[in-house]
Amino acid sequence: MKYVFPENFWWGSASSALQSEGEGYYTSRGETTWDHWFARQPHRFHQEIGPQDTSQFYRYWQEDIQLLKQLNHNSFRTSLSWARLIPDGIGEVNPEAVTFYNQVINELIEQGITPFITLFHFDMPMAMQEIGGWENREVVDAYARYAKICFELFGDRVLHWFTFNEPIVPVEGGYLYDFHYPNVVDFRRAATVAYHTVLAHAKAVQAFRAGHYAGEIGIVLNLTPSYPRSQNPEDQKAAHHADLLFNRSFLDPVLRGKYPADLVELLKDYDQLPKCQEEDSGTIAEGKIDLLGINYYQPRRVKYRDSIVNPLMPFMPEWLFDNYEMPGRKMNPYRGWEIYEPGIYDILVNLRDNYGNPRCFISENGMGVENEQRFIENGQINDQYRIDFISGHLKWLHKGISEGCNCLGYHMWTFIDNWSWCNAYKNRYGFVQLDLATQKRTIKKSGEWFAITAFNNGFNEE
Known part of the structure; x- marks a missing residue:
């Protein structure tokens, strides 16, 4: 079987400032919430x-961009660091940061790699967090100013902007489940x-x-299809509630310009609605995007709660559903995530059928594996499991495109093994192996496979 993708398909990978830049960390940029917490x-x-x-992308950016070219990337997404560009979040622009980001953007373009730039990838300047972070509308305005400065500085060359990466994650991690600051x-x-x-x-x-x-401007959302345990109406309702909270709370505002009415009703029923101002609905209506980035890693499987909620406990999403472990599911045991390739197709079909088939692309998809040195053969990591993971998802992506879904590209997470929040280097995701001590870079077998696939705009499979 031959899987050929549309002409001018975006082949590439994704990274972020905080997870890759390293060098110049404290000298040329302000403190972030991650520095503070660590x-x-x-x-x-x-x-x-x-x-x-x-x-250490701050030091090795030229070498790394050459590697991107070697891997036949025609596009690459990374982020700008708000704390590097404006160290206190609201004051003067740091000229060193402008120079650095100009060099990176120009070199990418010089090498035939289209830069996709995200404005915020979890790295809140600590000065902004100290006045309440996203709980404070002053920070909302400071971010809008930062965005405008970025457009003015780099908008003559950057043609694909993304306001946020996975905005639900700081909500979950920082304010529900204690895996991001402020806990x-x-x-x-x-x-x-x-x-x-x-x-x-x-x-x-x-x-x-x-x-x-x-x-154009868009946003990157991590979409996790919510699958009910059964066709039982209560299981279906549980899946609907999970979908409202974790997918549609961002998907509907950015594609439709308004929140789902049943999400508003749900939060009202439990007295959890945030404070709104009269002009907010008009502002949100103007936030409709040109391009949606989709990060897909795993599905969410849910069921109706087996037990009654203790009304004295604080309200949590799990009042509305329980997670369900489907028997026989395929797992990535290192990350504890289910591998379910058809999920990528289901996301695209949902967007096609219910959201007007927006321009979109897969902005992240990846497999983190622990202790990959086990798989070194002749000096190279033989990560056939990653090739199987990518090709499995690409087949379902191809099916969606062949059925009219408006998906324009596929970016893998990530280019090079990178620092990953609280997991640090526990699981490796890269096409390129990183020796953290020596900073030596070695292309893995998956990197070679991806380079051939990108060059051929597709792949063959028996």
């Missing part, structure tokens, strides 16, 4: 490895953070439209 609780991070220990567990505050993030996104889109910049 300095105070290093034990929360795998092997106590913090964000200063990365693949709050409070649904109402989480709802406020989510709401203000949508407002920040919309204000950045407004600034982009007002400036008449070239190119």
Whole structure:
């Protein structure tokens, strides 16, 4: 079977500033929430490895861009660091940061690699967090200013902008489940953070439209299809609630310009609605995007709760559903995530049938594996499992495109083994192996496979 993708398909990978830049960390940029948290609780991070220990893109950017070219990338997504560009979040622009990002953008273009640039990838400047982070509307306005500065500085060359990467994750991690700073567990505050993030996104889109910049603007959402345990109406309702909270809370505002009415009703029923201002609905309506990035890693399987909620416990999403472990599911045992390739197809069909078939692309898809040195053969990691993972997802992506879904590309997470939040380097995701001690880069078997696939705009499979 031959899988050929549309002409001008985007082949590439994704990364982020905080997870790759490293060098120049404290000298040329402000403190982020991650620096602050790591300095105070290093034990929360795998092997106590913090964000200063990365693949040092700040130093090795030229070498790394050559590797991207070698892997036949025609596009590459990374982020700008708000704390590097404007160290206190609201003040003067750092000229060193402007020079660095100009060099990176120019070199990517010089090598025939289209830059896709994200404005915010989890790395809140600590100065902004100290006044409340996304709970504070002043931070929303500061972010809108930062976005406008980025458009002015780089918008003549960057033609694909993304306001946020996975905005639901700081909501879940920072305000529900305690795996991001500020480690709050409070649904109402989480709802406020989510709401203000949508407002920040919309204000950045407004600034982009007002400036008449070239190119397009979008957002990157991690979409996790919610599958009910059964066709039982209660299981179906549980899946609907999970979908409302974790997918449609961002998907509907950015594609339809408004929230789902049943999400608003649900939060009202439980007295969890954030405070709104009269002009907010107009702002959100103007935040509709040109391009949707889709990060897909795993499905969400849910069922009706087996037990009654204790009304004295604080409200949490799990009041509305229980997670369901489907028997016989295929797993990535290192990450604890289910591998379900048809999910990527289901996302695209949902967008086609229910959201007007927006322009979109797979902005992340990846497989993290622990202790990959086990698989070294003749000096190279033989990660056939990653090739199988990618090709399995690409087949379902191809099916969606052949049925009219408007998907324009596929980006893998990630180019080179990178620092990954509290997991640090526990699981490796890269096409390129990183020796953290020596900074030596070695292309894995999956990198070679991807280079051939990108060159051929597809692949053959028996």
